[in-house]
Amino acid sequence: MKAQSQLNLPTIILGIFAALVLLIGLNSFIIINPGQAGVLSILGKARDGALLEGLHFKPPLVSNVDVYDVTVQKFEVPAQSSTKDLQDLSASFAINFRLDPLQVVKIRREQGTLQNIVSKVIAPQTQEAFKIAAARRTVEEAITKREELKDDFDLALGERLDKYGILVLDTSVVDLAFSPEFARAVEEKQIAEQQAQRAVYVAREAEQQALAEVNRAKGKAEAQRLLAETLKAQGGNLVLQKEAIEAWRLGGAQMPKVLVMGGNSQNNVPFLFNLGDLSDSELPQPVAKR
Known part of the structure; x- marks a missing residue:
């Protein structure tokens, strides 16, 4: 019985060693799929050079790989600002962006997770970019020239996020709202314009009626003149x-x-x-x- 235990001991040790080798071997490689980029950290320190799609070696037991999604992401971000004429203006922007695969190491060191990127970078920079775009025009211009407002916003936001390794692909204005006071002013202006248009219409109608009366009077006078000439002859x-x-x-x-x-x-x-x-x-x- 004792001899059998001694014979099984090397086998057990060999099995344990093989399992350890297999485990270490499996943890020595990582596969980065398309649309992803990885950051290799050894003993807690991020190494330079992003891991792009493919098979990569990593030191076992002492390393870790953070994988980032570098496909297009979409987030809706609210923003508030004051216009050139000191009117309150609020908006909601849908922002399509993606992380620069070549700068994921910098992103990992400075920002960390994607949630941090949205809350600590994209949201505040969206607010600042909207302030820049809104301050260049009045609230009425912001509404009537919405595309120009969006162009200024895109330019300001793109410049601000580019230095963080974030590529802005497209933005869209989901909602644009202004203060209740301005809404009442717009409504009153529209009513006044409609009343003015109505007054112009009434004036034109009266002018046409007066012209018709003149024409009828001229026709009647001409008819009477012809009649008088006929009667005078007879x-x-x-x-x-x-x-x-x-x-x-x-x-x-x-x-x-x-x-x-x-x-x-x-x-x-x-x-x-x-x-x-x-x-x-x-x-x-x-x-x-x-």
Whole structure:
């Protein structure tokens, strides 16, 4: 029994040694996948040179590798500022960025984790960049020239984050808000503009109506002139005849069944009456022959 234990002891030791070698061997290499970059630290000190995608050796037991995601990241960051005319302006920006793979060692030494990068670098620098962009224009210009505001913001933010190893790919203004006082002022201005436009419309409409009245008056005067010339050529009594007929038409009387003219139709006013309005007793009676 004792001899068997002595025979198994070398086997056990060999097995333990093989396991240790295998464990050390497995911990001596690391694979960096596409979209990642690593920082090698030996005994707590970061080594220069980023570990890019591929297989890399690292000293076993005394080293550690911090892996960073260098693909595109997106965070939404709020910001507040005052405009050139001292109006409060707030915005929310969606920022697309990624870490520079060649500067992850610097990022590891200065910032640490991605959460620290967002909270300690991106958020405050976004605030400062927005202050620079907003201070160059009034609040009304910030709203009406939103693209120019965004361009100034992108330029300021890109310059500030580049020195931290952060590459800004794109930004977008998610929300842009101003103070309630300015909102009321804008509403009042819009109402005043609408009222002014309404006044211009009413004035133009009145002008068109007046012009139409002038044209109608001119047309009526011309018609009267032509009528006067015609009547003058045929005698003045025709004027009275025309006026009598016009008065009959405007009065709404029924069409007369009898129109009596004088012997000289050119000089007498027509006499109009309706036979239907007369009773039988009023009609002329035939005289019997003897």
